[in-house]
């Protein structure tokens with residue numbers, strides 16, 4: 573294994589720093605992983621990167637930043653204030669942070685008759701169906717969080733209860749037949765063209781008039797943006813999209 577990591581032609585051999593990194597990545601990290609240990613590099617906390625959700629946290633519950641969390645709060649509190657009927661849903665939850673925040677908002681406002689739907693494969697992103705579908709993140713261990721881990725994260729905040737329901741599997745299999753009647757807030761964070769389009773096609777019609785649709789990656793990934801554009805064109809819709817930050821947008825579904 574060590575020999576395999578040290579191919580003579582490997583450019584990483586030419587500089588000692590690179591050699592150490594290559595050894596760590598190819599030998600040490602897998603060895604530690606087998607013992608459930610993690611090698612991490614300490615980085616100073618950057619509040620600017622965190623606010624924007626650009627820091628890809630190694631530890632933590634969500635990768636979205638403070639602005640997109642504030643947007644969730646705005647949308648949820650607004651539908652509660654206006655009594656827009658329906659549940660809250662996130663498609664693409666990773667470690668659960670944004671969905672946990674949704675459940676926390678219901679708790680803070682004493683809401684007991686709405687559910688938070690938590691939809692994910694709980695094994696990372698699918699491989700893109702084509703280059704147009706998006707980048708291939710399917711092998712990134714960082715993007716995988718299994719259901720037990722996400723449930724434990726809800727539990728840590730005392731927020732795992734009957735108002736949280738999990739939809740485990742690929743969106744194309746779980747969302748069309750999900751037992752969701754009405755949504756007041758639908759949040760999409762599945763990155764890929766197919767994941768975004770499948771979610772919109774399955775759930776958009778269940779969003780109440782006056783409710784919100786949030787797309788986490790609209791500005792971040794051209795393929796995500798294209799999925800939204802194609803869906804809206806397919807339906808003959810032209811809502812006014814509001815930019816949240818460098819990545820996300822949201823819009824309100826027109827009232828009756």
Ligand SMILES: C[S@@+](CC[C@H](N)C(=O)[O-])C[C@H]1O[C@@H](n2cnc3c(N)ncnc32)[C@H](O)[C@@H]1O
Pocket residue numbers: 633634635636662663664665666667668669670671691692693694695696697698715716717741742743744761762763764766767
């Ligand atoms: C960028 S992460 C979500 C980040 C999360 N919202 C947060 O608060 O940090 C994308 C998630 O979408 C899920 N995902 C993407 N496409 C999917 C699909 N087609 N079916 C099921 N899960 C999918 C992945 O498993 C991953 O957990």
